[in-house]
Amino acid sequence: MRTYFLALGTTVIVCVGCAADGQQLFDKGEYHAPPAAMMQRPGPMVDGPGPAVLAPLTPPGAMMQAGYQCPPGYPGGPGMPGMMVRKSQIHFLGPDGMNIGWQIGEAFAKNQLVAPSIYDFAQGAVYRLDLTNIPGYDGLEFYPTLEVYPAHPTTDSFLAHSSVPVQITDEDLEQVRTNNFVTKVIYLPDPRFQELAIAGVETLVSTRLAPGVDPVAEADRRGTIMAVLRIGNKNYELGLSSGAQITKTGPNGEILQASHNVDGTQGGFAEPMAIGFVGTQGGIPHTQIMGGPSYPGMPAVNMVSGMNTPPWGMPRSATPIGLPGPPHIPLGGPASLQSHTIRNNTPVNVGKPVEHMLIDVEHEPGISLPHPVNYINYKETHPVYKQGEVSYPAWYGGAPQQ
Amino acid sequence: MTAFFKLSNILMGLMAAIVLTSHVSSSFAQTAMPPRTQGYWPLNHLAAPGVASQWAGQTGKACPGDLQTVQVTGPAGMLISFYDSMGRELKAASGVKVDVQVAAPYRMKISEIPGYPGVELYPTIELIDRLHPPAHLKHQFPVPLTITEEDIDAALADDLVTKVIYIDQPEIAGTASTTETLPAARNLLAEADMRGRPIMIFRMGRRQPDPRQPGTFFISGGPVMPIEVTPNANTPNTAIQIEQ
Numbered sequence: 001m002r003t004y005f006l007a008l009g010t011t012v013i014v015c016v017g018c019a020a021d022g023q024q025l026f027d028k029g030e031y032h033a034p035p036a037a038m039m040q041r042p043g044p045m046v047d048g049p050g051p052a053v054l055a056p057l058t059p060p061g062a063m064m065q066a067g068y069q070c071p072p073g074y075p076g077g078p079g080m081p082g083m084m085v086r087k088s089q090i091h092f093l094g095p096d097g098m099n100i101g102w103q104i105g106e107a108f109a110k111n112q113l114v115a116p117s118i119y120d121f122a123q124g125a126v127y128r129l130d131l132t133n134i135p136g137y138d139g140l141e142f143y144p145t146l147e148v149y150p151a152h153p154t155t156d157s158f159l160a161h162s163s164v165p166v167q168i169t170d171e172d173l174e175q176v177r178t179n180n181f182v183t184k185v186i187y188l189p190d191p192r193f194q195e196l197a198i199a200g201v202e203t204l205v206s207t208r209l210a211p212g213v214d215p216v217a218e219a220d221r222r223g224t225i226m227a228v229l230r231i232g233n234k235n236y237e238l239g240l241s242s243g244a245q246i247t248k249t250g251p252n253g254e255i256l257q258a259s260h261n262v263d264g265t266q267g268g269f270a271e272p273m274a275i276g277f278v279g280t281q282g283g284i285p286h287t288q289i290m291g292g293p294s295y296p297g298m299p300a301v302n303m304v305s306g307m308n309t310p311p312w313g314m315p316r317s318a319t320p321i322g323l324p325g326p327p328h329i330p331l332g333g334p335a336s337l338q339s340h341t342i343r344n345n346t347p348v349n350v351g352k353p354v355e356h357m358l359i360d361v362e363h364e365p366g367i368s369l370p371h372p373v374n375y376i377n378y379k380e381t382h383p384v385y386k387q388g389e390v391s392y393p394a395w396y397g398g399a400p401q402q
Numbered sequence: 403m404t405a406f407f408k409l410s411n412i413l414m415g416l417m418a419a420i421v422l423t424s425h426v427s428s429s430f431a432q433t434a435m436p437p438r439t440q441g442y443w444p445l446n447h448l449a450a451p452g453v454a455s456q457w458a459g460q461t462g463k464a465c466p467g468d469l470q471t472v473q474v475t476g477p478a479g480m481l482i483s484f485y486d487s488m489g490r491e492l493k494a495a496s497g498v499k500v501d502v503q504v505a506a507p508y509r510m511k512i513s514e515i516p517g518y519p520g521v522e523l524y525p526t527i528e529l530i531d532r533l534h535p536p537a538h539l540k541h542q543f544p545v546p547l548t549i550t551e552e553d554i555d556a557a558l559a560d561d562l563v564t565k566v567i568y569i570d571q572p573e574i575a576g577t578a579s580t581t582e583t584l585p586a587a588r589n590l591l592a593e594a595d596m597r598g599r600p601i602m603i604f605r606m607g608r609r610q611p612d613p614r615q616p617g618t619f620f621i622s623g624g625p626v627m628p629i630e631v632t633p634n635a636n637t638p639n640t641a642i643q644i645e646q
Contacts, residue, residue: 161525200559
């Protein structure tokens with residue numbers, strides 16, 4: 001009996017020990033990404049953070065300048081229109097009569113638009129707006145940010161033909177006035193989830209979602225985001241008068257004018273200046289991939305790694321067939337691939353290769369032509385002259401003069 | 403003469419269109435439709451204007467200088483404007499025929515639409531292929547583009563209307579132009595390719611040119627050569643006006 005229990009206990013310990021190998025005591029199910037620098041260049045022979053991640057992206061302002069650096073005669077060079085920055089048209093639907101301004105450097109351009117109105121914003125950038133003269137909210141001023149997302153292949157066509165509607169409702173403003181933060185995400189639903197051929201825009205509002213639901217992530221799950229409007233009640237002009245001039249002092253104490261007073265009611269206009277760009281920040285690629293500008297009449301450039309941009313994240317692991325192997329997974333670790341096998345399990349029934357081929361052809365009626373000659377008798381007879389006799393050609397026509 | 407009538411009948415009978423919009427009712431079903439295949443089409447109608455036409459040029463479907471006649475019709479009285487490579491506006495009445503370059507996108511404007519006072523829309527077209535009639539007959543067989551009130555209503559409702567005009571396969575060609583509405587999830591270029599040969603893409607939304615930045619809006623792929631203006635009984639304007 002003692003031997004039996006000893007054997008049973010040993011068996012239980014062995015079995016349980018296999019299932020619970022002690023890692024559960026220390027592994028809490030957490031995941032830890034490698035350091036950012038390591039993610040960017042994960043290891044030897046592997047460059048970039050992974051496939052389809054692009055080279056450092058250029059902010060819209062720099063892209064505009066890039067179009068004019070082409071040599072003469074090249075599209076975009078002198079005499080030709082330059083590259084056009086891709087822009088999304090924002091349609092401020094209301095409330096009617098609301099004035100819309102935006103940040104320009106360290107000041108604000110006031111009253112640039114009156115809703116309902118439209119404006120084309122460069123994509124891939126964040127702008128700070130200045131909302132004033134809102135009906136029913138006299139004296140209140142709001143400074144929402146407008147993040148204009150880059151065009152995606154699923155929204156490219158829509159953005160080229162349609163505006164992105166942005167509607168600020170009384171409900172939104174009431175939420176902000178009661179110290180809530182409102183996020184509105186305007187997105188184009190994925191066509192797979194549409195029953196009819198509707199390419200309509202939808203808006204997600206954070207205040208209408210369940211607590212804890214991220215409207216940006218939710219909209220990204222449902223479709224492709226085109227713009228995000230975030231409204232709070234923070235005053236960004238605290239201590240400054242409306243449309244105030246910002247002054248700086250120079251090295252000798254002189255006063256330098258840093259910006260101008262721009263007010264649309266007085267005829268002033270200034271283009272909005274982005275307060276942030278989509279691109280790389282601190283060497284970490286952004287989640288949004290930004291397409292490049294294009295020439296008039298030419299489609300926008302959507303960068304595809306390895307197609308129209310240098311390949312990034314391509315593994316250099318060798319395979320027996322001469323093609324690059326799969327990327328090192330997980331990224332961030334050293335190269336570990338030692339074997340790469342591809343098995344083709346496709347049933348093949350195509351017969352054996354033909355070794356001898358016979359094709360019978362026949363014309364009806366048959367071909368009948370004069371038979372070719374197989375004998376020619378050609379004989380030339382030449383006159384023979386003796387010494388003292390002169391031969392004249394036949395065309396000479398007579399005897400020579402003596 | 404016999405050959406001419408056969409050719410004209412075939413070309414007139416083969417023109418068809420797929421219409422993608424939620425407000426246009428389905429009215430057509432092909433009975434001899436080839437079975438759907440699992441092929442892969444790298445392009446779809448959602449791509450930016452100019453992508454499909456650029457691919458058409460790069461794949462040899464069109465060469466520089468290939469011009470295709472397009473006839474644009476709409477509600478009686480509607481005016482249609484094209485913009486040539488010089489930036490001039492070419493305005494004409496509904497039914498106008500213009501020669502546009504294949505493999506290039508163009509921005510149009512439609513205005514003076516009866517029943518829509520003050521409404522101006524700016525659709526685009528891009529030719530991704532062309533017809534091949536005898537040279538002296540090419541103006542008699544334009545690619546037809548019809549803009550309906552349903553299309554205009556859809557665009558004003560912030561919808562994007564996309565049409566792919568294709569020429570039917572001769573084996574399954576009907577006797578008249580047909581229109582079919584498809585769900586948004588279907589790739590219109592693939593569907594048109596299965597039914598025949600896609601010729602032109604038409605897209606229309608509500609976006610307007612920003613008056614502060616008009617240069618970023620109009621695209622002109624090449625020459626627009628107005629060749630004919632079809633007289634319209636309801637519109638006395640039968641001549642193209644060129645506005646700088």
